[in-house]
Amino acid sequence: MATPHAAGQPVLELKGIGKEFGAIRALHGVDMRILPGEVVGLMGDNGAGKSTLVKIIAGNFLPSHGEIRFDGKAVHFARPIDARAVGIEVVYQDLALADNLTAAANVFLGRELKRKLGPFAFLDHKAMAARALELFGELRSETRPHDLVKQMSGGQRQAVAIARTRLSNAKLVMMDEPTAAISVRQVEQVLSLIHRLKEQGVAVMLISHRMPDVFAVCDRVVVMRRGEKCADKAIDDTSPEEVTSLITGAKEAA
């Protein structure tokens, strides 16, 4: 399947990214490129440096070394909002949803649509509900904008969190363990959501422990071990067995 910008420049490029926390070297010399519309699986054991890498890209930490280029330009993110401003959205493992608010309110949290009325700006409930419904439709999720998030299934909640990334035309969506805590049927839904993003030319980075999910949706898999990238292979050129041995260190590199 041809993506709109198939052979174009990478949406995200990391060059020699390293990060130290005091005496601990969490990341060392990580290079990576992600093309638009590409789904990359990021795998590794606990402590391999996946989360640190994601947090650096998302603007939670500044890297100690190396350069991040986004859309061809070097970027420095001091805060997560800076990363979001250029088009990087993150679906956090705990989804970062406010349970007591409706689906629509969560989608627009911090980016509410408003209507001016004299000197006051009031929330435009109608427009937000309509846009949220549209997004849920695009994601094929049966989610009502006015339902409270606390009454929703895991898959619906995931859809709300993902819909949030579709508000601004994000170019890269990173998902941290989106399938870790949900049922089999909901896993299917989430994977199809990822397909949907890919169809729209969005690059996706999927951080997951679940081998079947990674092999089901990813074009490429990147394996981290002890803070370094030890493999970066097209999904067709590898196998779950090989990836497992790369993660555990049974196989040094590929």
Add this chain to the structure above:
Amino acid sequence: MATPMESPITFTNIGKAKWWQSGFFASQTGYVLIALVALFVVMNFASPYFFTEGNMQNVAKNFSFIAIATLGVTLVIITAGIDLSVGSMMCFSAMITSMVMTYISTPGTPGAEWFVHLAADGKTVVANVPGLILLVSVLAGLGVALMVGLVNGFCIAVLGLSPFVTTLGMLSIVRGLGYVVSNGRGSFPGGPDADYFYALTSGVVLGMPVSFIYLVVLAVAMAVVLHHTSFGRHVFALGGNEKAAALTGISVVRVKVEVYVICALAAGLQGIIISGWLGSAPANMATSYELNVIAAAVIGGANLAGGVGGPLGAIVGCVLLEVIRNGLVLAQVNSYWQQTLVGVIIIAAVLVDRIRSRMA
């Protein structure tokens, strides 16, 4: 080969919640309101005096005396915070207001010449601009509330101290400052604007106590702000999931400081109104009122865990407390039972909510 996006979304598996299972009717505020209506009916039969105009005015006046502060505390509770300093704040604002009023109404004190002069008879004090003294002294009272709110907000939002401990400390600090500035004596609103002051705090307009009118206006404003502005939305989000609020770019520090400031201002205003009704601001005024205020907020459905609450609940809680107090007096029950009953109601209201959410 994009799949068609035009096909409308269907809800085959996701039913719509019935109207009585969602929104207001399923909230604690909803059934406490029902309980309140039932109580009104019972009281109507229990005492012929309950529904008289005089008694209704009395009830309206009495509950408005804590209800404005309850609105403020409810706002703080929605963000999963707490403000224990409201009782002290009421006293301190009232005290500052009446002290400033007395001070600038006394000819001869430095600065007073801007506000008053002596009439030709050499005794009567006349205001230079009618109402200015009132305005300045009320602003002074609200000004100290603003500062206390800022300090509360700074300690909690910026320094990250626990709201309980911060405002417990502030309870003591503000009460202490009240004793310091007044030397333990009460102060009285005096001077040429005192009549305006009493009219604006304990007067009656169209058969309604003015404090009740302020309450209604402020409650409506709060409802609009909570449900129709992004500030209100962020207040709820903060109480629902503070980490999520921060990750979505909401300025958590700013929202928190704002709610503590609003709460302190509401308490200050409440104190000024109470002092108009009492005719003075004694140094021990409104002692332990914070407990009544928090009790009313909680009965009305504000959840101390955050994320739930509203102005209607605050008012319903206050009315319920007052009707019970009033009802026990009319029914000639020993008034010492009142506190016991209030405690039972606090637990019962929260218990009913608990049972309901278990069943749902």
